[in-house]
Amino acid sequence: MMLGVAGQGLNDARYRLIADKIKAAIDAGGLRPGARLPSVRKLAAQFSVSLTTALKALRTLENEHYAEARPKSGFFVASVLSKFREHAKIIAPLDEQTELHLSLVGADCRVRLDLANGASSLYPLDKLALLLRKAGQSKPSALGSAVKGSGYEPLKTEIVRRAVSYGCHLEPAHLLITNGCIEALSLALRATLLPGDAVAVESPCYFVLLQMLRSLGLRVIEVPTGASGHVDVDKLVLLFSRKAVKAYVTLANVNNPLGKSIPSAAKATIAQRADEQGIVIIEDDIFGDTAFGGQRPFPMLAFSPNTILCGGFSKTLAPGLRIGWVYSRQYSRQLMMLKYTSSMGTSVPPQMAIAEMLSNGGYDAHLRRLRATLASQIRLMRETVLRCFPSGTRVSDPEGGYVLWVEMPKEALNVRALFIKAREWGIGIAPGHIFATDERYDHCFRLNAGYGWNELEREAIEILAKWCTDSLIGKGGE
Ligand SMILES: Cc1ncc(COP(=O)(O)O)c(C=O)c1O
Incomplete structure (x- = not known):
């Protein structure tokens, strides 16, 4: 390995340059996990630095999990590094069973516990229907001409205005x-990766x-997920510092x-570390x-201006x-080009109706009602799950949205079988295995509380709970 530091600068920056050189060699695969790194003495001579600086470079690599020190042997490329690399998996093609299950999530069923949205009564549909009609009447040309551009300007203005209240200062020119x-996410991934x-x-x-x-x-x-119920930040920023992801x-x-x-x-920590390492953040804020x-x-955009917000x-x-949207200062041109070649544009009348709803249609009052209804439905469903399911069952405690995540004792559940049985009874659930690339959630499922809380939902939860209890008893539990 040829290591050299061009134009050695400030003394205290030298250790960093040396560490970065070695990191680059590790990232490029020139130094394999477990390989011995040059000794302190050798590094000092090679880079014409003091022993202290050479040692500091190796300790830096150790702190950043690139190297590990072995007593009396010196420093070696960290062996866990390879594990991290193996973790970056190509997602295997779907097996037939998973493909079937994915196609059934959202298919017609009697009890709608599978999706992550709500009954029609949750949304201001009459008002929107009226606004849509008004849009068609006031601007029939919107129906008769081709759709071009980055979107209906009054809707963009409303999105920009609302974003200020959650710490984001959007420039309309970069909003699409x-x-x-879903299209926003797809464009963001394709524009950057x-x-x-x-x-x-x-x-x-x-x-x-x-x-x-x-x-x-x-x-x-x-x-x-870490102990606090959201992503494990230490593990995440470690991936950033190892440049294990883009x-x-x-x-x-x-x-x-x-x-x-x-x-x-x-x-803020995640955003800072991502920015330092040049990692793109793509955020789904739906x-x-x-x-x-x-x-x-x-x-996240409020913490890092480089975030692509969907x-x-x-x-x-x-x-x-x-109707969705994507915002990026850095990638707006690429996003717009990709949009042009994937779906050309977005239908204007729905944008007109939503713009009107946001500007003076009572969107905020509607949101307050929606959130209160969802919070209450989630609470009632959660209490029933906790009461009816076998001990050892864990249920998420959501801070918003429509869904609960239920985690059974591992031995209690084969969620693939439960999913099919539930569908035969007209009960839709989202099985855990579709939320991962492997079997780690085969004992979990997601429930939707968006369709209200009445006899039908309560009964469905009790039936699911009974099957899970029976299955646990059959396996010697409870
Ligand atoms: C996290 C997340 N993002 C995006 C979507 C879909 O968004 P849209 O229907 O606007 O394409 C969903 C729908 O369930 C979702 O759960």
Whole structure:
């Protein structure tokens, strides 16, 4: 290995230069995990630095988990590094069973516990229907001409105005209206990444996002949830410092399926570390407006201007209108080009209706009602799950949104079988295994509380609980 420091500068920066050289060699694969690193003496001679500086370089590598010291032997490339690399997985093609299960989530059923949205009564549909009619009448040309540009300007103005209240100062020129938040995410991934690039996601991960990453040929590292119920920040920033990923795709606010938001201080840390390492943050903030507390949580963009922020109205106004948006100062040109070649534009009348709803249609009053209803439905469903399911069952405690994440004792549940049995009874649930690239959530499932809380839902929860209890007893539990 040829190591040299060009134009040696300030004394105290030398150790950093040496450490970075060695890191680059490790990242490029020139130094394998477990390989011996040059001794302090050798490094000092090679770089014409003092023994103290050489030692500091090695200690820096150790602190950043690139190297490990072995007593009386010296420094070696950290052996866990390879594990991290292996973690960046190509998402395997779907097996037939998983493909079937994914196609059944959202298919017609009697009790709608599978999706992450609500009954029609949750949304101001009459008002929107009226506004849509008005849009068509006032601007018939919107129906008769081709759709061009980055979106309906009055809607962009409203999105920009609202963003100020959650700490984001958007420039309309960099805002693009999309066909739902899903299109926004897809454009953001394609604008910033190439097939084979590695992406960090929160685990469990929204299943459509996982499938999107797979279809784009991206590799994925699923970062586990920490004790506080949101992503393990230490593990995440470690991946950043090792340059193990190019991007972090986050549901930092009201995560799906866990319903937790990353606290502001942790967001600030993540944003700073991502910026230092040149990691792109792509944020799906579709549930941000559904947060139950008094204060709408700030998106990552409020902490790092480099974040690509994706939002939309499918969870707050009307899932059927398919209006979302993406904002990036840095990548807006690429996003707009990709939009042009993937769906050309976004239908104008729904944008007109939403713009009107946001400017003087009582969106805030509607949001207050929506959040209160969801919070109450979630609470009632959660209490029933805790009461009816076998001991050892854990249930998430969401800070917003529609869903609960249920974790059974591992031995109690084969969620794939439960999912099929439930569907035969007309009960839709979202099975845990579609939220990961492996079997780690085969004892979990997600429940939707958005369809209200009445006899039908209560009965469905009790039936699910009975099956799970029977299965646990059958395996010698309870
Ligand atoms: C996290 C997340 N992002 C995006 C979407 C979909 O957004 P849209 O319907 O606006 O495309 C969903 C829908 O469930 C979701 O859960």
